[in-house]
Amino acid sequence: MTTAMTETASTDVTSELTSLDRCDSCGAQAYVRATMPAGGVLLFCAHHASKHREKLTGLGAQWHDETAKLHAANDRSI
């Protein structure tokens, strides 16, 4: 019996958000992840991301933004 070291980092800051990720403020699907310098992670929908971005990036948060996915999905309705 062989044991492979297949442990993966689930908190990788570069990993994409999924439909299972939810906004910490309202519970909608999250499109932005803010990783704080201390290691905490906050998830936001596009609305709350824009609301909190200035404050959190000012605190040194790493901003992972996937709101372009939303715009791409909405293009056809414009």
Ligand SMILES: [Zn+2]
């Ligand atoms: Zn929200």
